[in-house]
Amino acid sequence: xxxxxxxxxxxxxxxxxxxxxxxxxxxxxxxxxxxxxxxxxxxxxxxxxxxxxxxxxxxxxxxxxxxxxxxxxxxxxxxxxxxxxxxxxxxxxxxxxxxxxxxxxxxxxxxxxxxxxxxxxxxxxxxxxxxxxxxxxxxxxxxxxxxxxxxxxxxxxxxxxxxxxxxxxxxxxxxxxxxxxxxxxxxxxxxxxxxxxxxxxxxxxxxxxxxxxxxxxxxxxxxxxxxxxxxxxxxxxxxxxxxxxxxxxxxxxxxxxxxxxxxxxxxxxxxxxxxxxxxxxxxxxxxxxxxxxxxxxxxxxxx
Ligand SMILES: Cc1cc2nc3c(=O)[nH]c(=O)nc-3n(C[C@H](O)[C@H](O)[C@H](O)COP(=O)(O)O)c2cc1C
Numbered sequence: 146x147x148x149x150x151x152x153x154x155x156x157x158x159x160x161x162x163x164x165x166x167x168x169x170x171x172x173x174x175x176x177x178x179x180x181x182x183x184x185x186x187x188x189x190x191x192x193x194x195x196x197x198x199x200x201x202x203x204x205x206x207x208x209x210x211x212x213x214x215x216x217x218x219x220x221x222x223x224x225x226x227x228x229x230x231x232x233x234x235x236x237x238x239x240x241x242x243x244x245x246x247x248x249x250x251x252x253x254x255x256x257x258x259x260x261x262x263x264x265x266x267x268x269x270x271x272x273x274x275x276x277x278x279x280x281x282x283x284x285x286x287x288x289x290x291x292x293x294x295x296x297x298x299x300x301x302x303x304x305x306x307x308x309x310x311x312x313x314x315x316x317x318x319x320x321x322x323x324x325x326x327x328x329x330x331x332x333x334x335x336x337x338x339x340x341x342x343x344x345x346x347x348x349x350x351x352x353x354x355x356x357x358x359x360x361x362x363x364x365x366x367x368x369x370x371x372x373x374x375x376x377x378x379x380x381x382x383x384x385x386x387x388x389x390x391x392x393x394x395x396x397x398x399x400x401x402x403x404x405x406x407x408x409x410x411x412x413x414x415x416x417x418x419x420x421x422x423x424x425x426x427x428x429x430x431x432x433x434x435x436x437x438x439x440x441x442x443x444x445x446x447x448x
Contacts, residue, residue: 208360375401
């Protein structure tokens, strides 16, 4: 079941998505971390961040909206406190980084390189403060410059995570490939607004959360984005968005994905990544496929 992206090898294509699996050790009591291909850390920034005040999550039909605001301990503490833990427990991880300037991302890439971090996923859904706060991920030129600069400073496996909140995802995928990334992951959350109105004892009460929509409800959008990215690039694609079961994995393969991240489903089924790894292995064995690669190729041939 092993896969390889550039020099990064993982034991299976099941990866826990950023922001939904903490720094991994939080899940230790609930699932067998050794079975998961890799975990992506929550978004890490150069400096620690407290995240947003107020309501941070909102449950929707078949999904959720979050506005966590990148609460994290910062790269320095991550290196000092979390890497030794992850190493001790033999957990394969991908560092998810976020920043507001190219220099932020580059500095973190340099630190990652120095500390032997094998893979980085760039969260580019962050406002670029130097370009008037337009998100890096919505402008092909800024994205190209960002990825190029990180690439120059980082020798490990470089994955760029694309946002679906764009008109032309193809241009962005091509910019990422031209700049020298090793893989694309997609999709990040969709912009959404949750409003809940209660009427109690003759008075209205309102809860309103504007943030990123994720979970089962976004799967059709994610599949469409992965298919569009696949049409314009040869880079490996890590597909995500609403994955919860084996048939979802197969659908993402049909759209063009090579590996998978599982996010929101972890909140209601904390051993979903374990289960998917088990189920995939069982499917391969009981149906006579030679390997994950063999199964993947067969699914891609379905007419
Ligand atoms: C609570 C929460 C926090 C998230 N934080 C991050 C983050 O820090 N960095 C990032 O790249 N994506 C983050 N995401 C997006 C997920 O990694 C994933 O791209 C998205 O949720 C779609 O997958 P899903 O439908 O399986 O959840 C977050 C998602 C949720 C629900």
